[in-house]
Amino acid sequence: MTPARRIGVLACHLAPSETPPASAAGSTTSLRCDPCSSKLSEGCPLRHQGATFFARRPYHSPSNDGSSSSLPTSRLASSFERLIVECPEGEGAGEESSEPTSSTTTHTLSLNPTAQADAPAPAPASSSITTPTYASIDGKPSTYARVHGEVSTAPVVWSMVQLSGEPFADIIYEKSVGEGIAKITINRPERRNAFRPETIIEMQHAFSDARDDPNIGVIILTGQGTQAFCSGGDQAVRQIGGYVGRDKVPRLNVLDLQIQIRRLPKPVIAMVAGYAVGGGHILHMICDLTIAADNAVFGQTGPKVGSFDAGYGCSMMARLVGQKKAREMWFLARFYSAQEALRMNLVNTVVPLDQLERETVKWSREILRNSPTAIRLLKSSLNAIEDGHAGLQDLAGHATMLFYHNDEALEGRNAYLEGRAPDFSKFKRLP
Numbered sequence: 343m344t345p346a347r348r349i350g351v352l353a354c355h356l357a358p359s360e361t362p363p364a365s366a367a368g369s370t371t372s373l374r375c376d377p378c379s380s381k382l383s384e385g386c387p388l389r390h391q392g393a394t395f396f397a398r399r400p401y402h403s404p405s406n407d408g409s410s411s412s413l414p415t416s417r418l419a420s421s422f423e424r425l426i427v428e429c430p431e432g433e434g435a436g437e438e439s440s441e442p443t444s445s446t447t448t449h450t451l452s453l454n455p456t457a458q459a460d461a462p463a464p465a466p467a468s469s470s471i472t473t474p475t476y477a478s479i480d481g482k483p484s485t486y487a488r489v490h491g492e493v494s495t496a497p498v499v500w501s502m503v504q505l506s507g508e509p510f511a512d513i514i515y516e517k518s519v520g521e522g523i524a525k526i527t528i529n530r531p532e533r534r535n536a537f538r539p540e541t542i543i544e545m546q547h548a549f550s551d552a553r554d555d556p557n558i559g560v561i562i563l564t565g566q567g568t569q570a571f572c573s574g575g576d577q578a579v580r581q582i583g584g585y586v587g588r589d590k591v592p593r594l595n596v597l598d599l600q601i602q603i604r605r606l607p608k609p610v611i612a613m614v615a616g617y618a619v620g621g622g623h624i625l626h627m628i629c630d631l632t633i634a635a636d637n638a639v640f641g642q643t644g645p646k647v648g649s650f651d652a653g654y655g656c657s658m659m660a661r662l663v664g665q666k667k668a669r670e671m672w673f674l675a676r677f678y679s680a681q682e683a684l685r686m687n688l689v690n691t692v693v694p695l696d697q698l699e700r701e702t703v704k705w706s707r708e709i710l711r712n713s714p715t716a717i718r719l720l721k722s723s724l725n726a727i728e729d730g731h732a733g734l735q736d737l738a739g740h741a742t743m744l745f746y747h748n749d750e751a752l753e754g755r756n757a758y759l760e761g762r763a764p765d766f767s768k769f770k771r772l773p
């Protein structure tokens with residue numbers, strides 16, 4: 343029998359005495375296939391290779407049946423033929439261990455009695471798919487990792503958003519149900535998601551809504567389909583002076599969108615499949631993070647089509663890839679694979695195309711766990727040194743917002759409204 347592969351086993355809180363029953367059905371009803379959510383007990387119809395399984399109950403909650411055992415925080419690996427559950431004697435089994443340790447009990451459950459005994463084991467998951475959330479000094483989960491647990495990669499339930507006014511024609515705007523993620527999708531796949539003035543105006547409305555919605559903490563920007571994130575300005579509507587929309591006014595309004603994304607006090611993640619070229623390449627660079635599918639292609643085309651973005655398109659790029667490489671990208675206008683882009687620091691990670699949204703959502707959820715004010719200030723601070731007066735103005739605005747939560751600020755306002763001199767004497771002048 344080919345042994346089932348373990349993709350990575352985290353701490354399992356099943357006590358050694360709690361041996362899972364020989365039938366998988368009873369013990370695995372709360373476990374679901376990570377990519378497709380099918381119940382482990384029923385088998386994954388898509389037979390995802392090397393899928394991880396995870397328990398749906400929240401971490402550290404009592405089990406639904408009222409028993410006192412805490413949730414198995416394991417990320418369980420399975421080949422669908424068999425499920426291996428490693429149960430350490432104590433807490434804190436090592437992650438990614440290849441062999442059971444002496445303090446580990448291994449339970450093997452037969453999941454699919456009809457499976458071929460000599461069926462090939464699934465390929466091990468690429469390390470880029472399961473971006474490790476927590477490193478530790480000894481391979482064992484740190485206290486922080488145990489408290490926070492793994493980030494869920496369960497699929498998001500998206501709900502379409504329609505704002506007042508005309509329905510969106512060039513974009514799709516969605517929000518996750520019960521989570522703080524918004525997704526803006528350029529929806530012109532027949533033009534490789536090239537943007538025209540109307541596309542940009544719709545994106546501006548959606549970004550503005552996501553900025554103002556206090557429930558939204560992360561925004562994903564992407565393109566419809568797998569062929570392109572965005573191929574830049576629609577050359578078919580480019581005329582003298584800019585790109586022309588229904589109102590016949592030539593515009594370069596993507597420049598306003600760049601500023602909007604840059605100034606938005608929430609992280610924006612570019613989720614890139616296929617081509618991110620021309621003005622589309624600059625859009626992904628402006629985003630705070632870029633998650634690339636392995637079919638992604640990056641590059642500038644401007645010099646080939648008689649255009650250039652000498653604003654963020656140059657300064658941002660030079661910061662990301664360095665001056666020499668930026669000159670290469672612009673002067674030669676070559677295209678670069680996702681792996682090359684990773685090596686050039688243009689993107690944060692590369693994942694298989696079919697894992698793209700899953701990984702992007704995982705990153706989003708990881709951000710959403712953290713302090714929104716810390717994230718807000720960090721984005722502004724990371725921008726500030728590059729953005730000169732505008733960057734300082736943005737950072738200073740956040741300082742004012744925080745000060746407005748403070749009694750000292752309220753004393754000033756109250757004194758004014760009450761027609762008296764403010765008494766700031768009780769506020770300490772800290773070192």
Ligand SMILES: CC(C)(COP(=O)(O)OP(=O)(O)OC[C@H]1O[C@@H](n2cnc3c(N)ncnc32)[C@H](O)[C@@H]1OP(=O)(O)O)[C@@H](O)C(=O)NCCC(=O)NCCSC(=O)c1cc(O)c2ccccc2c1O
Binds near residue numbers: 570574585617620
């Ligand atoms: C993106 C491609 C490399 C994809 O190649 P592929 O072979 O996969 O697909 P096709 O070439 O057959 O494309 C399918 C279909 O889409 C049309 N299309 C694709 N991109 C565009 C586009 N940008 N504009 C208009 N139409 C586009 C294509 O014509 C096909 O249509 P059919 O009817 O024939 O089916 C490749 O398509 C490609 O290289 N595209 C052009 C990329 C490009 O040059 N973009 C513009 C760069 S300039 C720019 O974006 C820009 C915009 C601004 O607003 C600025 C503002 C201020 C300063 C600078 C700006 C700026 O530089």
